[in-house]
Amino acid sequence: MAELRKPDAEFPAYDEAFDRDGSVRPLYAAIVERFSNFDTAELRRREGIIEEEFRRQGITFTVYGDSQGTERTWPMDLFPRLIAAAEWREIERGLTQRVTALNRFLADIYTGDGAAMADGVVPAWLVQSSDGFERNAFGVSVPHDAHCVIAGIDLVRDAEGQYRVLEDNLRNPSGISYVIENRAAMTKAFPRVWEDHTVEPVSQYGRMLRTALESVAPTGSGDKPLIVILTPGIYNSAYFEHAFLAREMGVELVEGPDLVVDEHVVYLRTIEGLVPVDVIYRRIDDSFLDPVSFRPDSTLGVPGLLGAMRAGTVTVCNSIGNGVADDKAIHPYVTDLIRYYLGEQPILPNVETYVMWEPDQREAAFDRLDELVIKPVGESGGYGIVIGRDASDEELADARAEIERDPRNWVVQEVVELSTLASLCDDVLEPRHLDLRPFVITGERTQVFPGGLTRVAMRKGSLIVNSSQGGGSKDTWVLADGAHSNGAAAQDSAR
Structure with a gap:
């Protein structure tokens, strides 16, 4: 056994x-x-x-x-x-x-x-x-x-x-x-x-x-609003999920070029012509969503989309x-x-977290950095995290220097x-x-x-x-x- x-x-x-x-x-x-x-x-x-x-x-x-x-x-x-x-x-x-x-x-x-x-x-x-x-x-x-x-x-x-x-x-x-x-x-x-x-x-x-x-x-979308999922495409790490959810909901999976904005209304290009879109479940980051209002080099988004959002269409x-x-x-x-x-009162407490832009919290954290978890605020996927007890003296020194250089970019948490x-x-x-x-x-x-x-x-x-x-x-x-x-x-x- x-x-x-x-x-x-x-x-x-x-x-x-x-x-x-x-x-x-x-x-x-x-x-x-x-x-x-x-x-x-x-x-x-x-x-x-x-x-x-x-x-x-x-x-x-x-x-x-x-x-x-x-x-x-x-x-x-x-x-x-x-x-x-x-x-x-x-x-x-x-x-x-x-x-x-x-x-x-x-x-x-x-x-x-x-x-x-x-x-x-x-x-x-x-x-x-x-x-x-x-x-x-x-x-x-x-x-x-x-x-x-x-x-x-x-x-x-x-x-x-x-x-x-x-x-x-x-x-x-x-x-x-x-x-x-x-x-x-x-x-x-x-x-x-x-x-x-x-x-x-x-x-x-x-x-x-x-x-x-x-x-x-x-308002005014009717009983069956048209919903689409906007994906960056097949090379995105979560593309399987995008396609899966489109099947589960019975909606169209689209990429940026499949949509067009005219007079602040978003349309889906179909073989039968343009069809108004009511809801977009987007799986694209903000900065790529509309090249007119965000990154002009984005080929993933829909030009004019922000204007349609503001118009409420x-x-x-x-x-x-x-x-x-x-x-x-x-x-x-x-x-x-x-x-x-x-x-x-909160039902679910937070993991105890210390903010590094507060001098008292920062100094208290520095005194026991080898017992804590150090996180950059802008990373995801487990990247950039330093677990103090597993880190070398050099890694802890580097983390301390990074915190001192840009305290806003770091938080420190108790190890759970x-x-x-x-x-x-x-x-x-x-x-x-x-x-x-x-x-x-x-x-x-x-x-x-x-x-x-x-x-x-x-x-x-x-x-x-x-x-x-x-x-x-x-x-x-x-x-x-x-x-x-x-x-x-x-x-x-x-x-």
Whole structure:
């Protein structure tokens, strides 16, 4: 049988499946029993089924600058992550609260009177100096103030099992297609494992997203507004997801030249002539969206699109300028924004974050830089991060010099020992660190999609879960209310 290793008793991280005394948490009892009865050869066989299915369907991701080739099959670990119904409801409440406040903040900046800045909740200079702050967004209103229709909020679990927000992703969060494909692959490779649990489905995402996009269509769009997904094209790292979502929603996948603006109206070129477009779900960064108003050398966007947005004839989701609210330098202020806009205490706390432009916080961080995590505010994908305890003296000195050179560009966070869960590594199931990216959809109302993308650091001891940095993923099961284990798992490893 495959070896299923428990975390060491002195291991500082919270383990999802095993308690501190080594006993199996009740939530995972059936899964642990199932996997304990598989031998290594059988697990590898089923892993091969998943890899072949992903390869056949072209389910890939892209790593730029990699010497071994940029396109790789999406990595999925076999051992699923489980979340109890009551636990999920608390996460759901916290995410709804957070995204509601962030949408209020964006509306306050771009179509409001900047009250949060005027009242000192967030420094005005910090907002205006953000790379994500977009002056072109001023005066561009969005139905229901849904500046962020699709949000991906990165959660981690600390040593006590408390979920904390690590980062907000409000521009073009990716990964939802892999959530759905992970579920399909898991169902195919382990059909009998499902007998032990009642799991919330994930197949409804396309309907949820389409409903939200329809709800933010401009007034006068009719009962069936025309929605398109705007993609940079086949060479984009997330192109698989763009095509996947177009199929799921039953909408056109278009590139910039497929659209044209005339008299502040966006049209789709078709063989039957020009057809007005009501909603654009764009997967292109702000700076490439309209060569008239942004980068003039962009061939990816649509000339005149910003004018159509201002005229209110088309809604672009997510809206422009959202990057100011997911700037890592704004992250420490989000809990205050929740209190300010909603009059509520935050349900999900932040990971403790220190801002380097405040002299007292900077000096305190410098005194223990080898115990902290150093992050540039403008990077993503795990790039540029320095984990103090793993860094050399030279790397720490370089990081300190970079912070002193440009304090606005850096934040420092406490190390969170990300929770762990058994993962198949070198023919052994042993603990690896993971996080969770749930997806939040806002239209007329805000909804949280059940589950999310669990990312796992496949290198032992690593806290970097990004796929571009060697990370993998897991199927995430949110158990339905009243769900319970259906008794002992079968002993037959062929199941």
